[in-house]
Amino acid sequence: xxxxxxxxxxxxxxxxxxxxxxxxxxxxxxxxxxxxxxxxxxxxxxxxxxxxxxxxxxxxxxxxxxxxxxxxxxxxxxxxxxxxxxxxxxxxxxxxxxxxxxxxxxxxxxxxxxxxxxxxxxxxxxxxxxxxxxxxxxxxxxxxxxxxxxxxxxxxxxxxxxxxxxxxxxxxxxxxxxxxxxxxxxxxxxxxxxxxxxxxxxxxxxxxxxxxxxxxxxxxxxxxxxxxxxxxxxxxxxxxxxxxxxxxxxxxxxxxxxxxxxxxxxxxxxxxxxxxxxxxxxxx
Amino acid sequence: xxxxxxxxxxxxxxxxxxxxxxxxxxxxxxxxxxxxxxxxxxxxxxxxxxxxxxxxxxxxxxxxxxxxxxxxxxxxxxxxxxxxxxxxxxxxxxxxxxxxxxxxxxxxxxxxxxxxxxxxxxxxxxxxxxxxxxxxxxxxxxxxxxxxxxxxxxxxxxxxxxxxxxxxxxxxxxxxxxxxxxxxxxxxxxxxxxxxxxxxxxxxxxxxxxxxxxxxxxxxxxxxxxxxxxxxxxxxxxxxxxxxxx
Amino acid sequence: xxxxxxxxxxxxxxxxxxxxxxxxxxxxxxxxxxxxxxxxxxxxxxxxxxxxxxxxxxxxxxxxxxxxxxxxxxxxxxxxxxxxxxxxxxxxxxxxxxxxxxxxxxxxxxxxxxxxxxxxxxxxxxxxxxxxxxxxxxxxxxxxxxxxxxxxxxxxxxxxxxxxxxxxxxxxxxxxxxxxxxxxxxxxxxxxxxxxxxxxxxxxxxxxxxxxxxxxxxxxxxxxxxxxxxxxxxxxxxxxxxxxxxxxxx
Numbered sequence: 001x002x003x004x005x006x007x008x009x010x011x012x013x014x015x016x017x018x019x020x021x022x023x024x025x026x027x028x029x030x031x032x033x034x035x036x037x038x039x040x041x042x043x044x045x046x047x048x049x050x051x052x053x054x055x056x057x058x059x060x061x062x063x064x065x066x067x068x069x070x071x072x073x074x075x076x077x078x079x080x081x082x083x084x085x086x087x088x089x090x091x092x093x094x095x096x097x098x099x100x101x102x103x104x105x106x107x108x109x110x111x112x113x114x115x116x117x118x119x120x121x122x123x124x125x126x127x128x129x130x131x132x133x134x135x136x137x138x139x140x141x142x143x144x145x146x147x148x149x150x151x152x153x154x155x156x157x158x159x160x161x162x163x164x165x166x167x168x169x170x171x172x173x174x175x176x177x178x179x180x181x182x183x184x185x186x187x188x189x190x191x192x193x194x195x196x197x198x199x200x201x202x203x204x205x206x207x208x209x210x211x212x213x214x215x216x217x218x219x220x221x222x223x224x225x226x227x228x229x230x231x232x233x234x235x236x237x238x239x240x241x242x243x244x245x246x247x248x249x250x251x252x253x254x255x256x257x258x259x260x261x262x263x264x265x266x267x268x269x270x271x272x273x274x275x276x277x278x279x280x281x282x283x284x
Numbered sequence: 285x286x287x288x289x290x291x292x293x294x295x296x297x298x299x300x301x302x303x304x305x306x307x308x309x310x311x312x313x314x315x316x317x318x319x320x321x322x323x324x325x326x327x328x329x330x331x332x333x334x335x336x337x338x339x340x341x342x343x344x345x346x347x348x349x350x351x352x353x354x355x356x357x358x359x360x361x362x363x364x365x366x367x368x369x370x371x372x373x374x375x376x377x378x379x380x381x382x383x384x385x386x387x388x389x390x391x392x393x394x395x396x397x398x399x400x401x402x403x404x405x406x407x408x409x410x411x412x413x414x415x416x417x418x419x420x421x422x423x424x425x426x427x428x429x430x431x432x433x434x435x436x437x438x439x440x441x442x443x444x445x446x447x448x449x450x451x452x453x454x455x456x457x458x459x460x461x462x463x464x465x466x467x468x469x470x471x472x473x474x475x476x477x478x479x480x481x482x483x484x485x486x487x488x489x490x491x492x493x494x495x496x497x498x499x500x501x502x503x504x505x506x507x508x509x510x511x512x513x514x515x516x517x518x519x520x521x522x523x524x525x526x527x528x529x530x
Numbered sequence: 531x532x533x534x535x536x537x538x539x540x541x542x543x544x545x546x547x548x549x550x551x552x553x554x555x556x557x558x559x560x561x562x563x564x565x566x567x568x569x570x571x572x573x574x575x576x577x578x579x580x581x582x583x584x585x586x587x588x589x590x591x592x593x594x595x596x597x598x599x600x601x602x603x604x605x606x607x608x609x610x611x612x613x614x615x616x617x618x619x620x621x622x623x624x625x626x627x628x629x630x631x632x633x634x635x636x637x638x639x640x641x642x643x644x645x646x647x648x649x650x651x652x653x654x655x656x657x658x659x660x661x662x663x664x665x666x667x668x669x670x671x672x673x674x675x676x677x678x679x680x681x682x683x684x685x686x687x688x689x690x691x692x693x694x695x696x697x698x699x700x701x702x703x704x705x706x707x708x709x710x711x712x713x714x715x716x717x718x719x720x721x722x723x724x725x726x727x728x729x730x731x732x733x734x735x736x737x738x739x740x741x742x743x744x745x746x747x748x749x750x751x752x753x754x755x756x757x758x759x760x761x762x763x764x765x766x767x768x769x770x771x772x773x774x775x776x777x778x779x780x
Contacts, residue, residue, distance in 0.1 A: 008679025010630040012424050121509040123467040133494045221364035228474045251375035259363045266362040424626035434641035435616040527675020
């Protein structure tokens with residue numbers, strides 16, 4: 001059935017949320033602060049509880065936490081580093097694949113589409129495993145053997161789904177540019193390549209930013225997966241700390257500490273994404 | 285016949301797709317597949333219920349209820365699911381009492397699979413709350429006013445007008461979230477739940493056919509997701525409102 | 531031409547109504563009387579509170595001060611039976627009027643079925659009759675998304691009529707339509723008025739107001755600046771503001 005467009009719309013266009021719109025609450029900053037406060041209260045409460053139930057001869061729970069906190073934070077920073085590198089690699093590849101998805105050459109378009117769908121539909125952990133196991137642990141170039149460290153393999157492994165998602169974002173961004181732009185460019189004798197790089201992409205770029213930022217937040221949270229394939233990160237350090245101390249009452253505070261760090265990093269990104277989305281008025 | 289083909293493949297080419305010819309491996313693989321599917325189905329159902337509950341509370345008069353929902357959504361959306369899972373399985377689980385397992389030992393109240401389901405439901409539920417809320421907000425206010433003016437009570441309005449419309453509007457985003465949930469179930473590997481990835485890892489660690497198993501695993505997941513995408517797509521089509529296109 | 535039939539006793543009485551949204555006073559001391567069978571048009575610049583006034587009349591928006599009575603019922607009475615009021619008052623909005631997930635016939639049938647709990651066969655028969663009356667008997671199974679704006683508005687009118695109202699309110703129902711489709715809706719409203727329905731229209735269609743209205747109210751800044759028969763208001767407006775507005779739009 002042909003979807004006719006009426007002169008009087010029947011339903012508002014739907015915008016899927018990139019972040020959280022605090023409708024009905026006064027200030028967004030207050031909201032984030034409120035959650036952070038809840039977090040801190042929870043954290044403090046669990047710490048206090050740990051303190052109270054601590055073995056009398058041992059260190060106080062807060063002191064233990066203070067001792068381990070810098071190390072956990074370093075691990076967390078490593079997660080962030082991985083996220084930067086992976087995002088960079090994935091974005092570069094993803095943009096190229098995304099442009100290929102709108103190519104006029106059918107085989108290129110089909111291949112790009114297939115690649116995108118494949119890597120989007122595969123679980124991130126499986127792709128990580130794939131990269132870790134199937135990339136050689138060392139390779140030789142010009143007679144030199146270079147070790148392929150695990151964390152670089154992890155970056156490649158995480159970059160795969162990132163590239164696929166970036167490709168989708170790019171495709172969506174390009175398609176959201178009205179066809180009038182293509183037609184005007186064509187009538188001004190621009191080649192397709194010129195149109196793409198000089199007219200379409202600059203306009204589409206703005207629209208791609210909110211979903212791209214959203215993807216980055218997802219990637220940052222996914223970097224903890226590298227702990228499953230044996231790379232030291234914030235989560236492994238937290239676990240190691242708990243094992244080293246072997247005090248069950250410390251478990252909740254320590255995990256909450258790590259969660260707090262991620263929250264403090266990802267929540268502002270989510271808010272910035274939301275405000276950018278509003279500013280660009282984009283269907284993310 | 286398939287089994288024979290793969291056995292021959294192994295002997296001649298060294299490509300060991302043991303799941304196809306070895307009954308034990310196949311059994312493990314299928315058990316893993318079953319566990320994954322089980323986790324997916326239960327988590328999807330629970331996350332939908334959580335989403336509905338959350339959106340109902342978010343519209344409540346009580347400020348506390350609203351803040352609670354917002355806090356829940358913020359927490360689960362902005363922290364890594366793997367850390368959430370670890371938090372539940374390692375930290376929260378130790379707080380709970382243990383039960384006797386009938387063999388003279390004690391086992392935890394909630395199994396690893398149980399915690400996985402709980403953690404994933406909470407994670408996906410948080411996203412669902414947002415998706416449902418956006419869907420409800422996308423119903424135009426005059427449509428709601430028109431229904432109110434026709435005499436519909438608040439409840440009738442929700443049942444006959446708002447929810448049917450909001451649901452159709454947010455179906456694509458909802459499908460996306462459910463697909464993500466299916467992919468997230470692989471995290472259960474980290475806590476030793478015998479799901480698909482775990483089963484595959486056991487097979488390849490014994491038969492040393494990492495490359496083949498990886499490919500089988502990848503393709504299986506892509507197929508699983510493709511099936512879900514297909515089912516959701518059909519459902520979307522069935523719910524389509526004629527004449528309305530985004 | 532304005533309706534020539536007998537006008538009955540007042541059915542909508544608005545007195546001293548004030549409405550404030552927070553600090554913003556949208557309506558300030560509004561008074562209005564509509565008699566049975568009368569067609570009243572409310573004109574004025576945007577933001578003058580016209581739409582809010584309509585929404586106050588059918589209790590979608592509570593008033594801050596004053597009183598509104600419709601068919602003997604006090605709208606601002608907290609013990610008001612809203613269902614009874616909404617049986618008496620029908621309203622058609624500018625857009626997003628219909629339920630997009632139901633076809634035209636179902637749209638018209640829904641309220642009598644769910645709200646009034648009437649018998650399905652009766653409701654269907656009446657719905658078909660109403661849709662035929664607005665000229666859409668060939669569009670019973672079409673969905674709002676497939677109807678033009680004018681057709682949608684006519685279905686919306688039929689849907690409100692299904693509840694057998696005493697008063698019909700129209701909130702700028704042709705403002706979002708293009709000129710060809712405007713006419714079919716205005717003709718429908720004109721026929722409705724000619725049959726004796728009490729109509730209150732908020733509109734920018736000055737031609738329609740001049741021809742069809744029995745009485746015209748001009749609002750600006752939340753007050754009724756002037757009112758009178760269309761011939762008087764359009765021909766010889768008393769107030770300066772009225773004159774200025776009419777100069778701009780005519």
